[in-house]
Amino acid sequence: MLSLLAKFFKVLNSDASPGQLSLGFAFALFIGLTPFFSLHNLIILFLVCVIRVNLSAFFLGSAVLTLVAFALDPLSVMVGESLLSNPHLLQTWTDLYQSDVWRAFKFNHTLLLGSVVIATVLFIPMLIVSRLMISVYRDRLMKWFDKLKISKLVKASKFYKVYEKLGA
Amino acid sequence: MKKWIRWSGLVGFVSVVTLVAVFWLFALGPLIKMAVEKYGSDAVGAQVNVADISLGFSPLSLTITGVQVADKDAPMENIVSFDTAVATLEPFPLLLGKAIIPDVKLTGVTMGSVRNYSGALVAEKSKPKSDNNESDSSESESDSKKSDEQQVESKALPSADEILEREKLLTMIYGEAFEGAYQQRKKEIDDALANLPSEKALKNYETDLNRILKGKFKDVDDFKQRKKELDALKAQFKKDKQSIADAKRAISEGKSDLKQKWSQLKGAPKQDLANLKGKYTIDGAGASNLAALLFGDDAGGYAETALGYYEKVRPLMIDDEAKADTKALKDKRLDGRFIHFETDRPLPDFWIKTLSFTMALPAMAKGSDSMGQVAVKVKDITHQQDVIDAPTRLWATGQNLKSIKSLKLTGLLEHRTSPGKDSFDLNVEGWNLSNMKLGLAGLKLVSSNLQVQANAVFSDGEMNTVGNGLFKQSKFDSKDRTTLAKEMVAALKNVDQFKVTAVAKGELTDPDVNLKSDLDSQLNKAFDKRIDQKQAELENQLKKKLNDKLLSYGGDYTEQLKDLNLIEGSLGSKSDSLEKLGKTKLSSYEDQLKAESKAKADAKKAKAKEKSDAKKAKAKADAEKKKKELERKAKEKLKKLF
Numbered sequence: 075m076l077s078l079l080a081k082f083f084k085v086l087n088s089d090a091s092p093g094q095l096s097l098g099f100a101f102a103l104f105i106g107l108t109p110f111f112s113l114h115n116l117i118i119l120f121l122v123c124v125i126r127v128n129l130s131a132f133f134l135g136s137a138v139l140t141l142v143a144f145a146l147d148p149l150s151v152m153v154g155e156s157l158l159s160n161p162h163l164l165q166t167w168t169d170l171y172q173s174d175v176w177r178a179f180k181f182n183h184t185l186l187l188g189s190v191v192i193a194t195v196l197f198i199p200m201l202i203v204s205r206l207m208i209s210v211y212r213d214r215l216m217k218w219f220d221k222l223k224i225s226k227l228v229k230a231s232k233f234y235k236v237y238e239k240l241g242a
Numbered sequence: 243m244k245k246w247i248r249w250s251g252l253v254g255f256v257s258v259v260t261l262v263a264v265f266w267l268f269a270l271g272p273l274i275k276m277a278v279e280k281y282g283s284d285a286v287g288a289q290v291n292v293a294d295i296s297l298g299f300s301p302l303s304l305t306i307t308g309v310q311v312a313d314k315d316a317p318m319e320n321i322v323s324f325d326t327a328v329a330t331l332e333p334f335p336l337l338l339g340k341a342i343i344p345d346v347k348l349t350g351v352t353m354g355s356v357r358n359y360s361g362a363l364v365a366e367k368s369k370p371k372s373d374n375n376e377s378d379s380s381e382s383e384s385d386s387k388k389s390d391e392q393q394v395e396s397k398a399l400p401s402a403d404e405i406l407e408r409e410k411l412l413t414m415i416y417g418e419a420f421e422g423a424y425q426q427r428k429k430e431i432d433d434a435l436a437n438l439p440s441e442k443a444l445k446n447y448e449t450d451l452n453r454i455l456k457g458k459f460k461d462v463d464d465f466k467q468r469k470k471e472l473d474a475l476k477a478q479f480k481k482d483k484q485s486i487a488d489a490k491r492a493i494s495e496g497k498s499d500l501k502q503k504w505s506q507l508k509g510a511p512k513q514d515l516a517n518l519k520g521k522y523t524i525d526g527a528g529a530s531n532l533a534a535l536l537f538g539d540d541a542g543g544y545a546e547t548a549l550g551y552y553e554k555v556r557p558l559m560i561d562d563e564a565k566a567d568t569k570a571l572k573d574k575r576l577d578g579r580f581i582h583f584e585t586d587r588p589l590p591d592f593w594i595k596t597l598s599f600t601m602a603l604p605a606m607a608k609g610s611d612s613m614g615q616v617a618v619k620v621k622d623i624t625h626q627q628d629v630i631d632a633p634t635r636l637w638a639t640g641q642n643l644k645s646i647k648s649l650k651l652t653g654l655l656e657h658r659t660s661p662g663k664d665s666f667d668l669n670v671e672g673w674n675l676s677n678m679k680l681g682l683a684g685l686k687l688v689s690s691n692l693q694v695q696a697n698a699v700f701s702d703g704e705m706n707t708v709g710n711g712l713f714k715q716s717k718f719d720s721k722d723r724t725t726l727a728k729e730m731v732a733a734l735k736n737v738d739q740f741k742v743t744a745v746a747k748g749e750l751t752d753p754d755v756n757l758k759s760d761l762d763s764q765l766n767k768a769f770d771k772r773i774d775q776k777q778a779e780l781e782n783q784l785k786k787k788l789n790d791k792l793l794s795y796g797g798d799y800t801e802q803l804k805d806l807n808l809i810e811g812s813l814g815s816k817s818d819s820l821e822k823l824g825k826t827k828l829s830s831y832e833d834q835l836k837a838e839s840k841a842k843a844d845a846k847k848a849k850a851k852e853k854s855d856a857k858k859a860k861a862k863a864d865a866e867k868k869k870k871e872l873e874r875k876a877k878e879k880l881k882k883l884f
Contacts, residue, residue, distance in 0.1 A: 113337060123251035151578045158581045171583040174334035185578030 081130045086208065087216060090128060096205035098122075098131030103193040103200055105132075106139020107146060109186055113179045146192065147185060154188030271295045274304065286321070288314035289361040302331045304343075312361020313354075320357055324599065325350030340589045348599035412510040412517075420503040427496035434489035439482040450475055497807075511789060582629070590626035597623055600641065614643035616651075627658045636666075647672025661702035668709070670694035675713075684722035685730055691715050696744075705753050707746040714739050737761060 085095065104118045122132050143150075158167060170176040180186045275295045282290030293308025310323040326349050332342040439447075454468045454475070582588070597620040603613040618638045627633055633656040640649030653666040673692040680686055696709035718734035720727040740761040746753040 120255050123255035124248060125251075126246050126248045147577060154578060155581075164583070167581075168583040168585070171585050172587060174332065174587070177589060178334045178337040180338065180580070182581050182583065183578055184581065188578070 082134045085128055085130050086211065092205045092208040092212075094126055094128040095131045095208055096201050096203075097125070098128040099135040099204040100197050100201040101127055102132050102135025102139050103196050104190070105136040107143045107150065107193045108189040112186055114190060143189070147189070150188035150192055151184050152188065153191055154184030154186065157187055157191065158182060158184060267297070271297055278306070282311065283363060286311055286314065288312035288317060288321075288363060291361075302333050302336075304329045304331055310355075310357065310361070312357060314362070317360040317362035318357050320355045320361070321353065323350075323352050323355050324348045329594075335589050338589065339591070341592045342589060343594045344596065346594050346597045348597070351599045351601040353601065411514045413507065413514050416503065416507040416510045420500070420507045423499055423503050427492075427500055430492045431489070431496050434485070434492040437485040438489055439485070443482075447475060447479070588630040590624045590629040592624055592626075593630060594620075594623040596621055603640070603643075611644065613645055615641045616649065617641050625657075627656070631658065633658065645674040645676070646670060663699065663701040665697070665699045668694060668696040668698075680718075684720045684727055685734075686719055686721075687713075688717040688719045689715070690717070698746075700750060703750050704748065705746060705750050707744070707753075709744040711742040711744075712739070713742065716740065 101118055101122050105115055108115065121127075122129070157163060167182065170181055272295075275292045278292050278295070279290050289310075289312045291308070291310045291312075292306055294306075296305045296307075297303070298305065306327040306329070307325065309327060310320045313319045313321045327346055329343045329346040332344065335342040450471070454471050598618065600615050600617045602615055605612050616638050617640075618636070620637075621635045622630060622632045623634055624630055633654055636651070636653030636655070638649070638651035638653075640646055643649060648669075648671045650669045651666065653664070655664045656662060671693050673694065675687055675690045675692050678687040678690075691714040693712040693714070694709065696707065698705065698707040716734075716737060716739065718731055718737075720731050740759055742757060742759045742761070744755070744757045746755045748754045
């Protein structure tokens with residue numbers, strides 16, 4: 075975790091594309107917020123592997139968002155429950171239910187559907203917000219941050235040694 | 243665009259997925275084998291062994307070979323075993339962890355085959371138990387033993403030995419009383435007999451008396467001396483007489499007491515027998531239930547086998563435990579639930595849509611060939627009938643039947659609502675029975691054409707089964723040459739057709755079974771005799787045993803009584819002879835004088851009589867002489883006249 079964090083800061087401070095970093099965070103929404111052993115996550119992993127997404131950002135984001143998911147699960151269940159119980163969508167769900175492929179995705183599970191919907195809804199905002207934050211960090215905060223006493227303390231710490239080992 | 247594609251990532255992903263797929267390809271067979279053996283064993287409570295499992299991919303299928311499901315009650319036997327099972331699988335539901343098997347075909351299905359090694363679960367045997375558990379288990383063992391004993395007791399009329407062992411018998415009570423009294427009286431009599439004069443002593447008395455009384459008294463002193471000795475002897479006589487009287491009384495009282503107790507003891511077996519008969523009788527209900535005696539064993543055996551299999555399969559159909567387990571295993575994070583929608587493609591966790599196999603029917607008699615085969619088809623085997631919204635259905639149809647025209651069994655196992663209900667219908671037509679041994683008088687059904695219709699319903703641990711058997715063109719015979727057997731065969735000659743109805747109701751583990759037949763009324767008389775005979779057999783056995791007990795208490799009482807009577811008789815004769823000795827000898831001394839005077843008087847009388855007789859004879863002779871003279875004179879006068 076420590077090396078992952080160090081790597082993330084290295085990437086954050088490097089010239090890595092903010093778009094790749096933010097896409098990593100965005101994809102991490104699915105892995106973090108939804109139940110891991112689900113078929114859709116296989117697709118996400120495939121996309122993460124194939125698309126030039128920053129893997130450090132993706133894995134770090136996944137780890138952090140998994141913790142967030144514990145708090146967010148009740149909301150996910152509520153969303154899934156309301157969607158699956160919605161009479162207007164009943165026909166859609168019933169149609170999907172006839173297909174083994176869709177059922178393999180466990181779309182009729184309240185937590186899974188709710189969390190996938192939340193992750194999907196947050197995908198674009200996460201993409202934009204994280205990209206903006208990375209730009210702001212690099213433009214304004216990175217130099218100011220270096221001057222802080224705490225940064226100097228950190229540089230003297232074990233964490234920074236790891237960071238250095240990675241060839242920053 | 244190319245800038246956004248990571249080719250190394252694509253290669254990596256494909257490599258990882260391929261590796262995982264290859265791993266599963268090799269590991270899935272052994273994993274499924276392990277899962278089948280483990281969960282199968284847990285479900286049936288005995289070892290489930292699988293020789294091999296292999297996967298096929300077009301279509302996705304599973305071939306299982308060499309499956310043996312051990313019988314937990316008889317670990318050296320299999321409930322069922324089969325050579326191969328080929329099951330097709332639906333791939334996508336597998337991703338959901340659901341085993342949907344459209345079709346399973348079994349070959350080489352055998353029930354009750356013998357195993358090479360024990361099928362008992364090793365874990366159960368070696369499982370360490372706490373003291374409490376041990377005591378619990380021992381209690382439960384003893385409970386089960388008790389219930390087994392009770393079952394045995396309720397099943398069969400106990401033997402004479404068993405009855406005598408378990409009952410408090412009057413024979414024993416009176417026998418013990420008799421034994422005690424006998425010992426006491428014997429001691430009293432022995433003590434009394436020890437004081438009696440011996441035969442030798444009696445002879446000595448006689449000698450002494452002869453010595454005292456023989457010859458004439460010389461003088462007064464001689465008389466006095468003899469008188470004194472005689473008085474001493476008389477005193478001894480008196481004492482001995484008293485001893486004899488005591489002994490006689492002891493014997494008489496002993497005899498009377500023992501006779502009274504003996505008569506009680508002798509009557510006790512009869513009373514015991516009457517009591518036992520009341521308790522262990524083959525009463526009217528039994529007497530009229532000929533069908534139970536004739537067909538009870540066979541019907542009971544078939545029913546037990548069928549129930550055994552049903553009880554083994556039943557737990558697999560109930561989802562309660564599975565539901566509880568699923569709930570317990572739920573991940574804390576993974577809250578939420580599945581919402582199911584209407585579909586013609588429901589997906590329970592496990593579902594065999596169609597299972598089909600053919601198996602051999604058992605042989606009608608030991609050593610004979612199988613009755614044929616039965617093709618079994620089972621649809622919708624699952625423990626989640628509510629998900630597929632369909633019950634499990636079963637059809638079994640006879641094939642290549644040798645002695646049966648047609649055999650059909652249908653079953654409906656409905657567990658969508660609680661409590662579940664399982665119902666079965668059996669229809670057998672044209673079953674040619676031959677040489678079927680019946681449970682009475684060596685009777686056998688030489689030939690008959692049987693038609694069976696049965697319906698069984700199991701629900702909530704209760705069963706309700708009704709079976710009707712119509713026997714046509716029946717011929718009976720018996721090896722026995724007893725009156726009953728002959729009468730039965732004779733009576734049965736007139737019976738061409740009869741019906742047997744079997745009803746089993748109540749708890750699944752202990753149903754009330756009743757067999758009725760219209761044969762009963764036709765053979766009531768014959769059966770009455772059989773009942774009497776059976777009753778008499780039991781009575782005789784009981785009588786014999788009770789008499790043995792009686793003898794063990796009384797010993798050979800009659801012999802002892804005879805001895806007592808002999809002793810009593812000899813005492814009487816002893817007493818008489820003593821009395822006679824005393825009286826005879828004393829009276830002969832007094833009579834000596836009287837006899838002497840009487841002899842003198844008699845001699846005088848005789849002399850006088852002799853004289854008078856001589857006179858009378860002389861007078862008579864003279865008179866005769868005169869008479870003859872007169873006759874002669876008269877004859878001469880008459881001659882002269884003519």
